[in-house]
Amino acid sequence: MTRSEQGRHRERHDPHWIEWLTGVVSALLVAGLLAFVGWQAFTREATPPELSVTVLTTEKTTSGHRVAFDIYNSGTTTAAAVTVIGRLAEGDRLLEENHIVFDYVAAESKATGAILFENDPAGRTVTIRPAGYTDP
16 A cells, blocks of 8 residues: 655555455465365275266157266265166066266266167166276
8 A cells, every 4th residue: 555745655564454354364264274174184984986876867869769867976985987787678678778887986976977778768667777886
């Protein structure tokens, strides 16, 4: 901040109170964030990937039918090369089986994908499930 004395400007050397307040609040936020990350790093138990699938939509496409789904990983460890199998059945008869591989599904997150079927899934049983993964 500058002051004017007899038409001349000079810089003020003592910091304004808002600068002190901003510095203190910022330091507290950074310290709190570091403490939280450190606490999580030392106290969080590593659990294996826990994968589950939820079907979202079924749509007709030019080449067949698309069944969109979310795959969730509720574990605290990332799963790599996640294989998902989609089956379309009518009664006890299996009509189609398709596979899809996700590069990874991060810990405590979800990924979205779709499986394409030639036959119409309407009125038939669609089963989509995770089949396996590797440790990254």
